[in-house]
Structures are given as C-alpha cells and as structure tokens.
Amino acid sequence: MEQLIAQLKREIIEVLNLEEITPDDIDNDAPLFGEGLGLDSIDALELIVLMEKNYGIKLQDANQGKEIFKSINCMADYISKHRTI
C-alpha cells in the first residue's frame, strides 16, 4: 500500500501540474479538494481519467469521485480494491 501511495502522489502531481508540490507535502489524510491541495472540478475530472488510464477503473458518474477522492488514503484504498491493471 505504501508503494501505491507513493506512486499515486507522484502521478497526481504530474497529471494535475502541481509544480511546486512534492510528495512529502501531501498529507495522506488531508482533504484533496477544498482546503488541503485545493483541487477543483477540472482536477476531479482529470483524476477520473487517471483512474482509468493507470488502474483500469472506469467511473461512470463524476459524483462517485466525491467519496473516492476525499484523501490520498481513500484513493489508494479504492484503487487497491478495484484496480484491473
């Protein structure tokens, strides 16, 4: 799981162009949206693409993202349970 979390952080930083953030800056339990990293609606859509492209998880509904993308831990947990690649 630690490896997945580290990989996920690197992927998120790259895909969302978080140029001035390092993996160490991202707290595993901190909210990704709102406060924390302050991601927005386009970032949420981009994370949906990341889920499918890197882990083979297809989310049908953008609203599912609200629960899954709550924090890095939430995301990693969901990915480890549902990944197909």
Next chain:
Amino acid sequence: MNLCISKYCSIKNNCFSVNGEVVFANSELSATEFLTALYRHEQIGYPKFFKMDYLAKTGFLAADLLLKGTAFYGDSLKQTMGIFLSNNSSSLDTDIAFQKTIGKEYFPSPSVFVYTLPNIVMGEIAIKHKIFGENTFFVSQEFNDRFVRDYVNQVFVEKDMESAIVGWVELFDQHCEAFLMLVEKEKGTINFTQEIIHKLYKS
C-alpha cells in the same frame, strides 16, 4: 474622448520589455521554458499558472506584468475594464496536445480540452485581476491594428468602459509572442492610434 496607451509590454524572442525597456531576457532557454523563468523572476506567486497551457501562460504573464505597478493590479473588482486579445493560431498548440490524448490510446484529457479555446487566456486574466467587463478574442493571420483600434475605440464610445487590456497573444510550437497595451481614457501621453499601435508592436 482621448484614448491613451498608459503602459505597454511585450514578450518576443525570449525578451520581456515594458514601455520599450528590456526587463528580463534569457536566450538560452526554449520559449516555453522562458515563460516559467519569467514567472519566477517576477515572483508572481500564483500556483494555478502551472495548470495553464502555453498560450494562457503567455497572455496571463504579459497581462500580470502589464498591470503590475498600476492601480489595476490585484483583486479589486473591475467592472469597467475590458480585455480584447487576438492571435494567429487560436488554440492550435493545445489542440494538437489534446488530439494526442484521443489517438490510439483514447484518454481525452479535460484539463487539456478546456484550453482548446483561445479565449480561456482572457478568463485566466479576468479571474486573477477580477475583471468583469467586456472580453472578446479575435483570430487573424496578422495583428490587425486598424481593426483592433477601431473596435476598441467604439467600445469606449458606446459602453461605460474606462480601461482595457488590448493586444496580441500568440503561442504555437515554441513561437511565443505577446504585445499588450493598457488603454485608458485621458491618461498618459501615447495616443491610441493605428500608427502608434503599429509602431509599438513592430519595435
């Protein structure tokens, strides 16, 4: 009503100038690397910059540095300021980037797609500086100084616009160019005429 260019700036050949004076240059870098270097040099401190595509970065930087040091800089609400920009390639640089996300590997990227419209650069400028006024993006093979001058003049005449960011923002395949003017009523000594716009753009 006398319209004046109270300030102007340009990005050309990895050189950023304000009112004709060079402020920052670096010929060692690529055009897009230069944009990031300029951002850091001017200490703009706006992380969203890194989410923008290259066209938006170009226009956003030029506009930010155009407004810097003027009463318009910052997040005071500007309902009477307009933005009128134009370019040659529309959003083609990013269009090609988006096309790559829908090739054999089909994963269309929303954060790239949103920038496949040239007017988004005006949105980015408006968001940071809270500009609520008119905003229109034109496309032309070359900078149409006559049309831009006539059109912007007419907006000042007919609407309650007090100031405007006007110019050319072009980015395609490492060719990067921006020329922006801050146009205001009765302020400054440079008249907003076609001849002067042409001269400043070419210089």
Next chain:
Amino acid sequence: MSTVYIQSNNIISSLGFTTEENMCAVVSGKSGLHYYKENTLDVPEGFYASRIDAEKLNAQFALISNLECSRFEKLAILSVHNAIKNSLVNTTDSRTLFILSTTKGNIAFLEQDTNNEQAYLWHSAQVIANYFKNPNTPIIVSNACISGISATIVAKRMLTSGNYDTVIVVGADIISKFIISGFQSFKALSQKACKPFDANRVGLNLGEGAATIILKINDKGNCLPKGTITIENEAISNDANHISGPSRTGEGLFLALQSVMKGRKAEEIGFVNAHGTATPYNDEMESIALWRMGMTEIPVQSLKGYFGHTLGAAGLLELIISAESLRQNTIIKSLGYETCGVSHPLHIITETKTKEITRCIKMVSGFGGCNAVCMLKKIS
C-alpha cells in the same frame, strides 16, 4: 439615433437549409436530436446529437458551386449564400464586412495531419470571404459558446462606427471526434435528449449548424418596414471566477443583463431565450442571474432541445429563431422540460403559442467565464 437591424438571415441545421424550414420544424415541435451509437466518428461511447446529413449538404452545395473546400467551409458558404439570396447585398463592396464566428472550424483536419494550414481559422475565413469576392480581411471571433452573440455585437459596432454599411455575420461549427471526446471528458454530455432547466437534466447534446445574419444600419432616420428586427442593446461580461464552471452567483450574466435592461422593465420583455444547455450548473446559474434581476416571471425557453448546442453557431442560430418568434408573435416551447430543476423557479414555456411580443432577450454563456446578452426589438 441610429438603429442596427437584421436585413436577412439563414439557418442550416439537421432541421433544414432555410430559416423558414427550421422555424417550421421548431414550431411543430420537431427535434433534430438523435442517438449515434458507439464508434460513430470513431468515438468509443455513443452520443446524442443533431447532425447535418452529409449527402444533403453536399448536394445543396453542389447546386451553387463546385469549389473544393471542407465540410465546415461548405456549411458556412451555403448559409451565407442562402441569406444573401433575395437581399440586395453586394458582397464585393469594400463597405461590406464578413465576420466568422466559430469555436473549432476545421479542427477535424488534425486527425490526419497536425501540420495542416486548413486548421487555421483565418484560412477558412479567407476561403469564405474569397468565395463572395469580398475585398476586406474577414474578422474572426472565437470566444467559446458566446462567439455568435459576440460576433453580432462586433458587427453592430462596426456599423455604428461608420466603418461599414453592411456586415455579414456567419457562425458555424461541425461535430467531430475532437469536440465530442472533449465534452465527454468533462462528463458534460447527456446520453439522452437534453432537458434544459429540468430536475432530471444531466448534460448537453452537441449540434451541428450554421447561421448567418446580415446586419445594416439605419442612420438616416428612415422608417424601417414593420416587422424588422433591431439589435436594441447588448453587453458582454466575464464572471472572473472559473475557466469552465459558471459563477455560483451568476455574477457575469447578472452584470450583462443589468446593462442591457437599463431603462427597461421586466414586463416589456416578451420572452428570454436562455443558453439553457441542460448541464446542472449552467441552467442553475442562469436561473440565479434572472432571479437577481427580478426577471423570473418572464417566459423563458431554451432551443437546445431542438438543435443541440451548436457552439460557434449557437448564438446566431438562436438569435434568428428568437427574431422569428418576435416577427411571428410566437413563443416557443422549451423542449425537454417537465419539472423545475433550478433553485429559482422560472416561467419555462411549456407550449408553443401566440403572444403579442415586441422585445426579447437572448443570452449565452461560455467556457472562460464569458457571458453575452442581446436585446432584440421588433419595429411595429
């Protein structure tokens, strides 16, 4: 006091090749929307859209010319041709200007070749202007979904400035894999016919179309014929909030409406033709702006249920239908609406019917936080 008016116009969509055909279809409740199954246009997922039949378009174009040009250019040229027919416009005159409104033009060319000059919007604009032998550099407005109304406003100002006597504004966009996949990545599309302002709306449908208006100015105080539609007032604004999501307070649209409605009471407006894309956020934003303006009692409708969202053509196409509504004293049903799905209930038109109307509002919003509003008035 000079008046800018619509001298003639044209719409090309899946509902027909003339304004009359399109208006008749709309009045009879016919929709141009259909479901296209997966792998249409090489898009993996199926989609609902309004597309123009390729054979019909080619056949119609072949009647007027054998010019080799792209689908997008054919659409635009044909629309201008149809608008000019029976008008006295001289396109070769230097006092006539062309304005093209489009979001993506020939973007489909990128699929074959990323080095294609035909992908440049000025290339298409020049093909169109050259076809009509116009000596001026055409103006291109590319401002997301408000392009059509922005272009109309630019045209009006080119007339009031005295620089031109006639401005031909043509808006067009075609559906391509590029555009569909982009909107799909935004999860903005509905898999069924769209439902503007409805509680069960989930997204928009794309549409193909071209629309042309020919604007002239009456600055000699002449009497315009009864039924002439004038562009009485207009405004463009920005939300200054987010590059894709509309302002939660409808700030930009509110400011534009405020400007256009100055000196007017809500009762003077016969109807509002909204942008009404049927995305959850757009329709909600428009309801907020109308509520802030005290305009929720004015009949409102969206045309997206008939034409889909025709992007660069949308503002113009919907302006023309609104103008026809004024001329024919007919308010048009907002197709797809059943129950209120916005926080400030609007008076959504649920039945096409006769109503004495003199003025209407056309509003549009787009990516980049832009908004545009036009007020049309009928000479009576």
